[in-house]
Amino acid sequence: MRNKEGNKEAGILESAIKVFAKHGYHNSRISQIASEAGIASGSVYLYYKNKEDLLARIFQNVWEQLYKEISLIQKRHDLSAIDKIEYLIDLIFDIFSANPPLAIVFVNEQIHLKKETNTFFHFYDEFFSTGEKIIEAGIKEGSLNSNLNVTVFKFFLMGGMKYLLENWAKDSKNFQLTTLRQNVKLIIKRGILK
Amino acid sequence: MRNKEGNKEAGILESAIKVFAKHGYHNSRISQIASEAGIASGSVYLYYKNKEDLLARIFQNVWEQLYKEISLIQKRHDLSAIDKIEYLIDLIFDIFSANPPLAIVFVNEQIHLKKETNTFFHFYDEFFSTGEKIIEAGIKEGSLNSNLNVTVFKFFLMGGMKYLLENWAKDSKNFQLTTLRQNVKLIIKRGILK
DNA sequence: ATTATTTTTGAACCATCGTTCATTTATGAT
DNA sequence: ATCATAAATGAACGATGGTTCAAAAATAAT
Numbered sequence A, B: 001m002r003n004k005e006g007n008k009e010a011g012i013l014e015s016a017i018k019v020f021a022k023h024g025y026h027n028s029r030i031s032q033i034a035s036e037a038g039i040a041s042g043s044v045y046l047y048y049k050n051k052e053d054l055l056a057r058i059f060q061n062v063w064e065q066l067y068k069e070i071s072l073i074q075k076r077h078d079l080s081a082i083d084k085i086e087y088l089i090d091l092i093f094d095i096f097s098a099n100p101p102l103a104i105v106f107v108n109e110q111i112h113l114k115k116e117t118n119t120f121f122h123f124y125d126e127f128f129s130t131g132e133k134i135i136e137a138g139i140k141e142g143s144l145n146s147n148l149n150v151t152v153f154k155f156f157l158m159g160g161m162k163y164l165l166e167n168w169a170k171d172s173k174n175f176q177l178t179t180l181r182q183n184v185k186l187i188i189k190r191g192i193l194k
Numbered sequence C: 001a002t003t004a005t006t007t008t009t010g011a012a013c014c015a016t017c018g019t020t021c022a023t024t025t026a027t028g029a030t
Numbered sequence D: 001a002t003c004a005t006a007a008a009t010g011a012a013c014g015a016t017g018g019t020t021c022a023a024a025a026a027t028a029a030t
Helices: A008-023 A030-037 A041-047 A051-075 A081-097 A100-108 A121-140 A150-170 A177-190 B008-023 B030-037 B041-047 B051-075 B081-097 B100-108 B121-140 B150-170 B177-190
Strands: none
Touching: A008 A030, A008 A041, A008 A051, A008 A100, A030 A041, A051 A081, A051 A100, A051 A121, A081 A100, A081 A121, A081 A150, A081 A177, A100 A150, A121 A150, A150 A177, A150 B150, A150 B177, A177 B150, A177 B177, B008 B030, B008 B041, B008 B051, B008 B100, B030 B041, B051 B081, B051 B100, B051 B121, B081 B100, B081 B121, B081 B150, B081 B177, B100 B150, B121 B150, B150 B177
């Protein structure tokens, strides 16, 4: 497969996302990524230190973007807490619906990267900590249920969305993205009881 | 490490769960599992066909149990739909809280097993299909919100619980299991709005 | 056109395990 | 005690695939 000229580094990363999504990190071969990118396998090492570095750079990009976006949302004083949470849900679905293979990699492969050796966990931690602040502010201002454990809700929402994204990315016929957004918002806002 | 005598097959599987939980499937060595079980590495192959068979047998056991339990819950005519869902939440937390390494393996490693080659996916499919039936019955009987997309809710709840379990198993100091159960039930029943 | 420099190549290297199996050890029957 | 059978061992095999690097190709400079 051919790349746009002058964009080899990004092209390799795109190819890596596709191959990682299809086979999983450990069953992906550098030679597959290289041929997907239209280069020789040795050339991957001109742009990336090793296989793990490819995965790390994917997550670096994702978490940096997620952190930047959530920071902007948090700062907006015209939005209530629940508005901010809904914006956050849209944000995540927007990022990954534009790139289904990235969604699959995002959901399944972060486990192979350790906190000690990867700087992007800084963004990861800040993302979650900002999310917590938004929820806490909502409790303080009285719009969110004060019985809610912030940590539990944070993980529950993230985990639920990840699982939905994965299943959507693998077989988008099962449900439309709009159904997905609407229902997640419905569930977290009002629950499932009639 | 020593096993109870006369229980080698189960002992090996327990050791595999521990090692898979700690290092992940692909970074786990048969030699590690063997030494954890107190046997020679070749002896693993007296009880299990190969490395993948170890993982498959773990999931076989889990999904068979989950399917049997959800079937019992579904049959109970003394429970409403929401009661059944709450029982289900308790069931999952009970199974995995008794075995944190199993929770970690359950959440992270199923991806390495393919539907085509593993019979336990029968239980997996039946489990989810039974879950859907419980939710659908709740909608029909009028106790659950009829705007709810059953598939979306099913995945959202499962994904949320998986992510919570993983984080709890990795660092149980973050939250107590009772907090976890209560909050999951709270969120899905009533949502987070005050 | 010639030379210097940079980029790319891909065959070969080599470390890493999963798996096998000839041998040893344990168990049980007579 | 002796023999037969079963269970367990762990060194060695072999396949795999990430990574390297000498050589080739492309590009730039003179």
